[in-house]
Amino acid sequence: MIVEIKGVQFVNKGAELMLHAVIQKLNEFDPSAEIVLAPNGNSPYKARAEVNAYQKLSLKKRFLDLNELSYHLPTKIRKWLKTNWGIVTEADVDVVLDASGFAYGDQWPTKHLEAVAKEVKRLAKHNKTFIFMPQALGPFADPEKQAAVKDGFSKAALIFAREQSSFDGIRPYLEDTSKLKIAPDFTNLVKGELEEDYAKYNNTVFIIPNYNMVNERNNNTTWKSRYLDFLVESAENILELGYVPVLLNHEGKHDGELCEKVKAATPHSIEIIQETNPLKVKGLIGSSRGIICSRFHGCVSALTQGIPCVGTSWSHKYESLFDEYNRADFLAKPEWSKEELKEALRLSISTVEEETYNTKIAEYKAQTEQMWAEIFNRIK
Helix, strand or coil, X not given: CEEEXXXXXXXXXXXXXXXXXXXXXXXXXXXXXXXXXXXXXXXXXXXXXXCCCEEECCCEECCEECHHHHHHCCHHHHHHHHHHHCEXXXXXXXXXXXXXXXXXXXXXXXXXXXXXXXXXXXXXXXXXXXXXXXXXXXXXXXXXXXXXXXXXHHHCCEEEECCHHHHHHHHHHCCCHHHEEECCCHHHHCCCCCCHHHHHHCCEEEEECCHHHCCCCCCXXXXXXXXXXXXXXXXXXXXXXXXXXXXXXXXXXXXXXXXXXXXXXXXXXXXXXXXXXXXXXXXXXXXXXXXXXXXXXXXXXXXXCCCCXXXXXXXXXXXXXXXXXXXXXXXXXXXXXHHHHHHHHHHHHHCCCXXXXXXXXXXXXXHHHHHHHHHHHHHC
């Protein structure tokens, strides 16, 4: 069985963590399964090769998609490409698991959604299985996006919305709603890697920024003007509460620039961690006293390990996540004063042992296991 994992990459640590989550479960289900990754700017050849992925020959440039031609290549040529060059085509793929996380809705280009809808239709025509892994979906107020969802996404084998608002957002535009399910973020089963020196971060509160908080994707103008001050105040509050602030880059260049701005804006010496391994990033978070975080999978890594977390939001997926874990009070508002932020961090740390919170952690892990059972039942 050849499985393409779509929507993942190696710069955003959350996206890479989803890749590892899929690989780990596929290995449990079928050790002989082979994975395929398509090239893109954030998924260079060496990174793809390191996870033993075959390279997809993608006959697509921007919105010109010629992958239908791959089905007309003789089987002998396709076999030769795979055996000698590690290259496979769409025609070779049996299953596509789309782990985009958040890529389909009004905040994203219509052309992108239409291209994916056409891909889903084409794969279904050739009796291949396309599954949308748990992700944020919608809203779909744009009529063109609604039409693309109805025409293309409806042909998927399964669609997992990550929360109720995503479920409600896409449901009206699907021809067969029995394919639509709800399942939590599936990285909650991934165990972080622990290094011997991580014990030194036991009294650390990590600050994890996100440049999406200040770019055009965030419709909240208050956050755009307030965000840097919020991060600086976070560092000051961490120190005042007796902990050590450390900046953790969860994405890449743009988040790294934010880390440098925060470091330059505070008189205190603050370490910046640039860890590229997402499993080690999760291990770092699990070793800490808590986090103040603007990256979705940073928040997930904390919440699913029982680590105190104060978050910020630039899309509905954050509100849903904190609601799910009964931690909605710890999703920061841009209007918060420095003292309100400090109190939220203090309470987040002091209430982390609450039974309702830990019950939710176990509940959502069980739901993820059920989600995988449904997927494997479909592709076996």
